[in-house]
Amino acid sequence: MKRLLSFFICFGILLFWSSCRNDFEFSPSTGNLEFAKDTIYLDTVFTNIGSSTYNLKVYNRSDDDIVIPTIQFENGINSFYRMNVDGQTGLEGEQEGKFFENVELLANDSLYIFIETTIDISSIGSFYNQFLYTDKILFDAGSNQQNVEVVTLVKDAIFIYPAKDEETNIIETLTFDVDGDGTPDETTLQGRFLDDSELTFTNNKPYVIYGYAGVAEGKTLTMQAGARVHFHADSGIIVTNNASLHINGAYSPNQETLDNEVILEGDRLEPLYEDIPGQWGTIWLYNGSDNNTINYATIKNATIGILAEGNQTSAEDKLTITNSQIYNVSSFGILGRATSITAENVVINNCGQSSFAGTFGGKYNFTHCTIANYWNSSFRDYPALLINDYFIDEDNTIFTNNLTAANFNNCIIYGNDNPEFTIEKQGSVFNYKFSNCLLRFNNETLADTENYNFDNVTHYENNRFNEDPDFEDPFENLMRIGEDSGAISINTITFGVESDILGASRLGAIDAGAYNRTSFDD
Incomplete structure (x- = not known):
């Protein structure tokens, strides 16, 4: 009887607590997202070789739970980038990793977006050995749209x-x-x-x-x-x-x-x-x-x-x-x-x-x-x-x-x-x-x-x-x-190696090692 009474008391507390919650009511975002950076640099990659994974942190600084209607690349399904939003890969098919709908973000919370790329420089139509490829991650659309640049230098090889x-x-x-x-x-x-x-x-x-x-x-x-x-x-x-x-x-x-x-x-x-x-x-x-x-x-x-x-x-x-x-x-x-x-x-x-x-x-x-x-x-x-x-x-x-x-x-x-x-x-x-x-x-x-x-x-x-x-x-x-080295003026014979590794002549009392002494301010 005591166990049954305890169950009803706990159930009643949970029912009361859940009835007071309204944080499952998400409002559309209003273009007030904040980002850890405004440009993602994926550094340099070789053509057709996958990059490392880079991340972008997105913040909801408001006191409201929000839903971001869309997150997508500006170049759409033709983008050479792909992303993962808080563990999700987005819509299926050719839009996978390119397009996300109704992404929820709690009040005063954040989410991670992970970005990778594999780029075929020949498909860009570049006649050069390297090419700067850019795109944008678009958050929402219309007057609420915000974006973050994505940049990668691609080298042919x-x-x-x-x-x-x-x-x-x-x-x-x-x-x-x-x-x-x-x-x-x-x-x-x-x-x-x-x-x-x-x-x-x-x-x-x-x-x-x-x-x-x-x-x-x-x-x-x-x-x-x-x-x-x-x-x-x-x-x-x-x-x-x-x-x-x-x-x-x-x-x-x-x-x-x-x-x-x-x-x-x-x-x-x-x-x-x-x-x-x-x-x-x-x-x-x-x-x-x-x-x-x-x-x-x-x-x-x-x-x-x-x-x-x-x-x-x-x-x-x-x-x-x-x-x-x-x-x-x-x-x-x-x-x-x-x-x-x-x-x-x-x-x-x-x-x-x-x-x-x-x-x-x-x-x-x-x-x-x-x-x-x-x-x-x-x-x-x-x-x-x-x-x-x-x-x-x-x-x-x-x-x-x-x-x-x-x-x-x-x-x-x-x-x-x-x-x-x-x-x-x-x-x-x-x-x-x-x-x-x-x-x-x-x-x-x-x-x-x-x-x-x-x-x-x-x-x-x-x-x-x-x-x-x-x-x-x-x-x-x-x-x-440096000028306080114990290798300074160790000998007067070069053994036939008349210049140091930087091409400087060895004259007079010479120093041991591959480098002549120097002032590190030079």
Whole structure:
């Protein structure tokens, strides 16, 4: 009886409360909506590639519950934009995402509109490589109509992607001689080899690569000054046996736009993705590729910036890289395996593991390079610089290979960890030397051990330790050194690198690293 009485009391309260409510009576909007912004910029997208999702917040500041009769794009069903209003997709059919009716909005409340786009620049009839596409979101009509502009810059591009079997959805993979026995091997790498007509990347349009673009045996891929190359997730370039990569960038007077440099990065152009590591794979200089050259390139946001393997004893270096930058890489900036690399005026920074790792022996000569690591996105296991002459297989068997040379002249090797270089020796031939370098090393456990005897001029000569390099802003990859840098006037010998990465002459008492000292007000 008590339970029944309680039920009737609660029912009566609910009935009384609901009879007093009038907030289900919606009035038509009167053109007094407020918006978080009057223009939605969807930043830059490539033709036929979907954008990120952007949002617009709409406010009803009145004390009345209102209904918005219509929300639609000015271009109607022909709009390249699509939207979602508080989780709703609008009318069905061709108006889905384009047209909404009787959208309710409570008093002093708000709703979200989410906007995306995919635009085919050719369907706009544009004769240019980029086009500013605009539309408006219209709220209501007639005298009550309000609108918000929507703007997107669309870029045309050259797309390189593997074939796909429409029936099986199997994507083409690369087949080439992996083990050097002269017989092509099937791989699981999605991609295809470039046609002869595709072996020169110009600066006319950006290139967007899906999967791995392969350079076949005996071929050379050339990238001209000003080329822009964008990679989709898990994509990259692979240079196979007797093939070469030549990146022929040039100095750019405008350091903001880097017009003449070759820039290699991910295919997401929105500012949110500008500095996100690991968006694409790597530039893979496979065992057997040779005579690879890179000049004035910026390589960023990869998993491994450059992976170079083999050709340790070739007459020409596997890779010669000059006047270039590598940063925001989720693993290694440059990873060498039993290979040969010459680097001059190279800056590497912000890598999830080492900025440069010369592993399983090899031959490395770095001059006036800034090998730094100010990674702060997670814990890293390795220092900015790692040198070793071995690898360990799954059975814990150690294999060694000669380190014929690892010379670092007039370099800065620094970072936000300590120490920032590691020397690991297992074999008998292990030649390395640091000359006129600014080094970060302050470790009592390792100090004075065989590999870190800094009084041994065979391996260390005229170096400075643990002095502030006075970088402009290493966490933002601004690696110029200031007038208080410990790298200033470290030597009078340039080792043949007469200008810094910005083309300024090195005269008199010269500074370590890729940059001459500067005033940051310049």
